[in-house]
Amino acid sequence: MNALDVSQVLLYLVLLIILTPVLGGYMHKVFSGERHFMLPVLGWLEKFIFRVTAANPEQGMGWKTYTWSLLLFNLGGFIVLFLLQLTQNLLPLNPAHLPGVSWHLALNTAVSFITNTNWQSYAGETTLSYLVQMIGLTVQNFLSAATGIAVMLALVRGIVGRSSLLGNFWADITRIILYVLLPLSVILAVVLNAEGVIQNFSQPVTVLTLEGGKQVLPMGPVASQEAIKQLGTNGGGYFNVNSAHPFENPTPLTNFLEMLAILLIPAALTYTYGKMSGSLKQGYTLFTCMMIVFLAGLLISLYAEYHMVSPAGKGLVLEGKELRFGNTGSVLWTVATTVASNGSVNGMIDSMSPLTGMTAMFNIMLGEVVFGGVGSGLYGMLLFVFLTVFIAGLMVGRTPEYLGKKIEAFEVRMALTGVLVPGVMILLFAAIASVTRPGLEGLNNSGPHGLSEILYAFSSAAGNNGSAFAGLNANTVFYNLTLAVTMLFGRFGVIIPVMAIAGSMAVKKVTPPSVGTFRTDNLLFIILLTGVILIVGGLTFFPALSLGPLAEHFLMHSAVTF
Amino acid sequence: MKTLWMTLKFLLFFTLLTGVIYPLLITGIGWTIFPRQSGGSLISKKGQYAGSILIGQEFHDKRYFFSRPSAVSYNPLPSGASNFSVTSKELAKLVRERQLKFTVENGLDSLISVPPDMLFASGSGLDPHISPSSALLQLERVARVRQFNKEQRQKILVLIDSLTESPQFICLGEPRINVLLLNLETDKIQ
Numbered sequence: 070m071n072a073l074d075v076s077q078v079l080l081y082l083v084l085l086i087i088l089t090p091v092l093g094g095y096m097h098k099v100f101s102g103e104r105h106f107m108l109p110v111l112g113w114l115e116k117f118i119f120r121v122t123a124a125n126p127e128q129g130m131g132w133k134t135y136t137w138s139l140l141l142f143n144l145g146g147f148i149v150l151f152l153l154q155l156t157q158n159l160l161p162l163n164p165a166h167l168p169g170v171s172w173h174l175a176l177n178t179a180v181s182f183i184t185n186t187n188w189q190s191y192a193g194e195t196t197l198s199y200l201v202q203m204i205g206l207t208v209q210n211f212l213s214a215a216t217g218i219a220v221m222l223a224l225v226r227g228i229v230g231r232s233s234l235l236g237n238f239w240a241d242i243t244r245i246i247l248y249v250l251l252p253l254s255v256i257l258a259v260v261l262n263a264e265g266v267i268q269n270f271s272q273p274v275t276v277l278t279l280e281g282g283k284q285v286l287p288m289g290p291v292a293s294q295e296a297i298k299q300l301g302t303n304g305g306g307y308f309n310v311n312s313a314h315p316f317e318n319p320t321p322l323t324n325f326l327e328m329l330a331i332l333l334i335p336a337a338l339t340y341t342y343g344k345m346s347g348s349l350k351q352g353y354t355l356f357t358c359m360m361i362v363f364l365a366g367l368l369i370s371l372y373a374e375y376h377m378v379s380p381a382g383k384g385l386v387l388e389g390k391e392l393r394f395g396n397t398g399s400v401l402w403t404v405a406t407t408v409a410s411n412g413s414v415n416g417m418i419d420s421m422s423p424l425t426g427m428t429a430m431f432n433i434m435l436g437e438v439v440f441g442g443v444g445s446g447l448y449g450m451l452l453f454v455f456l457t458v459f460i461a462g463l464m465v466g467r468t469p470e471y472l473g474k475k476i477e478a479f480e481v482r483m484a485l486t487g488v489l490v491p492g493v494m495i496l497l498f499a500a501i502a503s504v505t506r507p508g509l510e511g512l513n514n515s516g517p518h519g520l521s522e523i524l525y526a527f528s529s530a531a532g533n534n535g536s537a538f539a540g541l542n543a544n545t546v547f548y549n550l551t552l553a554v555t556m557l558f559g560r561f562g563v564i565i566p567v568m569a570i571a572g573s574m575a576v577k578k579v580t581p582p583s584v585g586t587f588r589t590d591n592l593l594f595i596i597l598l599t600g601v602i603l604i605v606g607g608l609t610f611f612p613a614l615s616l617g618p619l620a621e622h623f624l625m626h627s628a629v630t631f
Numbered sequence: 632m633k634t635l636w637m638t639l640k641f642l643l644f645f646t647l648l649t650g651v652i653y654p655l656l657i658t659g660i661g662w663t664i665f666p667r668q669s670g671g672s673l674i675s676k677k678g679q680y681a682g683s684i685l686i687g688q689e690f691h692d693k694r695y696f697f698s699r700p701s702a703v704s705y706n707p708l709p710s711g712a713s714n715f716s717v718t719s720k721e722l723a724k725l726v727r728e729r730q731l732k733f734t735v736e737n738g739l740d741s742l743i744s745v746p747p748d749m750l751f752a753s754g755s756g757l758d759p760h761i762s763p764s765s766a767l768l769q770l771e772r773v774a775r776v777r778q779f780n781k782e783q784r785q786k787i788l789v790l791i792d793s794l795t796e797s798p799q800f801i802c803l804g805e806p807r808i809n810v811l812l813l814n815l816e817t818d819k820i821q
Contacts, residue, residue, distance in 0.1 A: 321804025
């Protein structure tokens, strides 16, 4: 690592810290219905959509109606996307004449995109038509991201609100998309396009290479999808190798912007949360806690990646990495994409050092709460806040409360459910896969790394991340179905408890803070919260991680190969 | 029932907005302002597409500078990587082979340390770049096979220097050189 590598990392962190209050403050205006500068530009479209759908944005919903609308909306998206893939051969905009997608792959991909996971069992350029990429995948990139933010808004309104109503789901997703996701995507897409990300509807181009061979270059509307893929913490690539592909990520600048886009909204939402809760310190507390875990993972990964022992000796290992991003650009991306449930990759995590792979996996196993997915990161983090407040309450023998509202048995039960469901899915299915033939047949590497491949796949699905130890061949009936189930539980197994908490918190009385109130906006709380996240998230998986990446790390240093 | 209706109406609206209007808007802007980039940054030679500046090509002919190893032999349908772990026997074997091949083909001392970009395959399998040091190590061989004199050899050296891309905005990325461009320009040397 040299000074330039360090300055790239610092530049990234500084920009993230500066942009957090800027975007966070703007989003607060949007979500709370205040005037903001995008209203004159797109306000007419908002009015138009509410008029034609006859939705009443002022009509508040209770938690059950809100959840029900959200679930139906996601189910609708699933059905459309599933059918689009099955019938793409009969539909227009398929210049490469790709056949319909197999049912289990279509099922997996549809689940993957409505749950904001964007796991890729498919290779985009040889599996999906332009039409499916556009009106299927791109649309769900927007909708699943908006769903995550909507759930977060409902929870926060439940915590700080004074009525049982949590807002209007239709109004929320409309505003999230219209004023946040869409404008940011347009800006990013145009910049990416200018730097070389392709955007067209042409046939694949056949070129005559310099040595007289033939090379067929895939084409398509990539820039528009790439932008929302990064901003909405989606991560499903247009191409098989995702953002390692030069048409998705052609220059170091696009790499940097795409990386920044991963954490931009999740980080800014902590500020929005501070605004909504009436105390910016509450927001900065969460931001700081996230930053600590993020930086710890980044430092471990950078160290590990620069101290690998490979068959070529002790030098830099560039297997699975693109030269234009370099080692640091690949590691920074890997850590950002795994804390944020984004799941896009610009280098192959399968080939990175065992400790980098473990950090990536661990970030996901923590429940994607370190910045996390858009919206989902914050509501996941708030579950940990409840647990922390509860544990702190047990220690001092007071009824735990958060922002003036009592945390009682129901909330703790729901919070624990939301925290444990993904973990159970990971360990259960990884255990099944590592002792059955269909599970083991997909492996690309043997030894402890094989276990890592399986463990990573189910972690990625349960955390709705979507990145992979991509050597694992997951396009089989076994993996497509088990991963689809894991993704569904990992998403809705958390959303439903969160909404239930929102509903029960909403009707609680507010008690004004007293001297005995346990503060949730100081250093002590940051330490406690970080501890709870690491212990609950970490200890559950420690045995599995020791057998996989940790074992491999020590074997690598003894030059053992498999 | 009312919720079901709402779902359908909003799904349709957002499909039109984010799935049709938005990509078309970006395409429109792209083709107006950046037509070359939108179409894949293609390069033509003698009226025919000779490749994309962004997508690497495989070179076997010793007259040319070689690209990085690739798990898909630079066939973009589909892109791909080896995904070998660092403790993989197969990777160890491949690295040894590449080390040997690179030193032998370029007539280098067998003890020389080959730059890592020539030992390890890229993430996309389509990486268009190699490091400047990898290019310099291939220079003698290319000049020899082309039977270049001192002056022509000097011209390649200047080419390597001028085509080397520095990190963008000082700190982003690594110094690198586009192999396809380098080979196209080397072909032009008289």
